[in-house]
Amino acid sequence: MKEFIQSLPKVELHLHIEGTLEPELMFELAKRNKVDIPFNSVTEVRDAYNFHNLQSFLDIYFQGANVLIHEQDFFELTWAYLLRCKEDNVLHTEVFFDPQAHTERGISFDTVINGIHRALVKAATELNISSKLIMCFLRHLDEVSAFETLAQAQTHKDKIIAVGLDSTEIGNPAGKFERVFNQALEQGFLTVAHAGEEGAASNIYEALNLLKITRIDHGVRCTDDNELVKQLVTERTPLTVCPLSNIKLKVFERMEQHNIVSLLRKGVCVTINSDDPAYFGGYMTDNFLAVNNALPMNKTEIGQFTLNAIEASFISQSEKQRLTIATQSYIDQHQ
Ligand code: HPA
Numbered sequence: 047m048k049e050f051i052q053s054l055p056k057v058e059l060h061l062h063i064e065g066t067l068e069p070e071l072m073f074e075l076a077k078r079n080k081v082d083i084p085f086n087s088v089t090e091v092r093d094a095y096n097f098h099n100l101q102s103f104l105d106i107y108f109q110g111a112n113v114l115i116h117e118q119d120f121f122e123l124t125w126a127y128l129l130r131c132k133e134d135n136v137l138h139t140e141v142f143f144d145p146q147a148h149t150e151r152g153i154s155f156d157t158v159i160n161g162i163h164r165a166l167v168k169a170a171t172e173l174n175i176s177s178k179l180i181m182c183f184l185r186h187l188d189e190v191s192a193f194e195t196l197a198q199a200q201t202h203k204d205k206i207i208a209v210g211l212d213s214t215e216i217g218n219p220a221g222k223f224e225r226v227f228n229q230a231l232e233q234g235f236l237t238v239a240h241a242g243e244e245g246a247a248s249n250i251y252e253a254l255n256l257l258k259i260t261r262i263d264h265g266v267r268c269t270d271d272n273e274l275v276k277q278l279v280t281e282r283t284p285l286t287v288c289p290l291s292n293i294k295l296k297v298f299e300r301m302e303q304h305n306i307v308s309l310l311r312k313g314v315c316v317t318i319n320s321d322d323p324a325y326f327g328g329y330m331t332d333n334f335l336a337v338n339n340a341l342p343m344n345k346t347e348i349g350q351f352t353l354n355a356i357e358a359s360f361i362s363q364s365e366k367q368r369l370t371i372a373t374q375s376y377i378d379q380h381q
């Protein structure tokens with residue numbers, strides 16, 4: 047099964063590019079950019095990756111992002127992630143970035159997006175990996191800052207498919223960003239949002255109704271509300287689930303208790319994603335393996351995660367069809 051999972055075509059829909067910063071690159075960039083980091087070695091950094099909830103992770107995540115200064119840094123960060131995608135046979139990826147994590151430190155929006163975008167373009171030609179870019183607003187910041195960020199994105203609309211919402215869920219309800227999301231929708235962006243990761247199932251309703259989101263990031267707390275699960279099945283609303291992240295951030299204590307496989311079997315459009323792989327101990331293949339080790343599935347079920355991700359992606363119908371055929375034939379050939 048390990049070989050089947052390793053070579054299975056994959057599509058990633060929930061990946062924070064700042065969360066792919068491996069300690070080795072963090073050190074290299076800290077040195078090159080003369081940025082102080084509170085660690086003396088790669089081992090010390092990895093030892094600090096012991097989180098007890100979302101906030102304890104976010105503190106370290108924003109601290110790590112401080113070493114990213116120049117366009118080339120954002121390029122190298124993104125390129126390193128795309129090379130990992132190649133190893134895991136990820137054919138398409140939809141990447142989040144957090145502009146405010148950088149503009150708040152005086153780095154320009156253009157520097158950030160140009161570096162990331164250059165790597166994505168190079169991957170399309172050199173690695174045969176397609177991609178979309180999703181701009182997230184940090185929900186712990188205010189509405190004014192989100193509007194400013196949306197304004198900065200105007201000259202880069204051709205590079206951004208959707209806007210999203212991440213960072214601290216509890217205490218920062220979706221409603222805080224209803225007006226920003228409405229403006230983004232009017233401007234032609236699609237919308238997604240983190241909801242029901244740490245926060246209650248009611249946050250998922252709120253994000254669906256107020257922000258008009260087309261997919262829910264995480265959303266695992268939906269199982270607290272049977273009516274909501276039924277609605278998700280009927281409407282095929284996708285959930286971008288991140289299994290290793292959920293364990294690291296103690297959303298579930300153990301993988302055996304994770305609800306992803308039971309949601310799949312109920313007919314929810316669940317997908318497997320890596321979230322912040324440098325911090326949570328694994329990329330796409332690692333996430334698939336971790337789920338299957340704890341909650342064994344057959345090959346059709348494992349392959350369904352990719353078919354769901356293709357359905358939930360923001361690519362054209364013809365691209366969806368091409369990836370679906372490739373994935374289905376891989377599954378059929380390996381029965
Ligand atoms: N949740 C919320 N915000 C985030 C996450 C997450 O899992 N990863 C990076 N920012």
Ligand code: ZN
Nearest residue numbers: 060062212321
């Ligand atoms: Zn996330």
